[in-house]
Amino acid sequence: MKLLASDASPYARKVRVVLLETEQSDVEVVDTKTNPMANVPELSAANPVGKIPALLRDEGPALYDSRVISRFLNARADGALYPDARLWETLTLEATGDAIMDAAIGIVYEQRLRPAELHWPAWFDAQWGKVERALDALGARWMSHLHGPVDAGHIAVGCALGYLDLRHADRNWRAGRDVLAAWEKDFAARPAMLQTKPA
Known part of the structure; x- marks a missing residue:
């Protein structure tokens, strides 16, 4: 394959x-x-x-x-990344990570592919608002899940936060989100995350 x-x-x-x-x-x-x-x-x-x-x-x-x-x-692989006992939570958390990626990439595409004179500041603000609401929801609702056994939701969130660091480091998503930032630091140290970190 x-x-x-x-x-x-x-x-x-x-x-x-x-x-x-x-x-x-x-x-x-x-x-x-x-x-x-x-x-x-x-x-x-x-x-x-x-x-x-x-x-x-x-x-x-x-x-x-x-x-x-x-x-x-x-x-x-008969893996455990979509556990039956918490499948709906895992899928929702994965969707949340993907939604962060969607909004963050939308900003990048607007900046890179549209001529500067056609940039739409309201679009940037709306997309970043989605990112911030999702980050706040992670901190308010999902930390107990994120501190549990690793599943596909963890992977999606970890990759989404890594992408924010890659393309939106100037926005400092960690500000005011110490618990989520600490979780990301630990998760980013997993071998699979280190091996796939973009240069």
């Missing part, structure tokens, strides 16, 4: 962390550069909307969307 991915993509990082956490070394990771304005033929053949990650399987059609791929790989 091949995973079409990019080092800087937090969604692709999620899947790469899942591979490491479930000890699956037989999936080849193929560096794939793309952006919303590009059409990369191999990627578009796997995922018609041209987004990474995409998983090319030996049998069956390609899988895409990081949540789908993560569930597939966890099942393939």
Whole structure:
């Protein structure tokens, strides 16, 4: 199998962390550069909307969307990243991490792909507002879960916070969020996170 991915993509990082956490070394990771304005033929053949990650399987059609791929790989390894006892909480936490990524990437795309004279400050503010509300919800509602056994929700949140550091370090998401910041520091030290940290 091949995973079409990019080092800087937090969604692709999620899947790469899942591979490491479930000890699956037989999936080849193929560096794939793309952006919303590009059409990369191999990627578009796997995922018609041209987004990474995409998983090319030996049998069956390609899988895409990081949540789908993560569930597939966890099942393939008989892993414990989607535990039945707290499945809905895990999925909701994973969705929260992905939502942080969605908003943070939306800001980056607006800055990089739109001419400066067309930048829309209200868009930046609205997207960052989503990030802040999600971070506040993590601190208020999810810390007990985050301090429990590692699951896909932890991975999504860890990758989302890592992406904030990569692309939005100037916004200092840690300010006023000491408990979440301490959790992130510990989680970022996991071998799978260290091995997938973007340069």
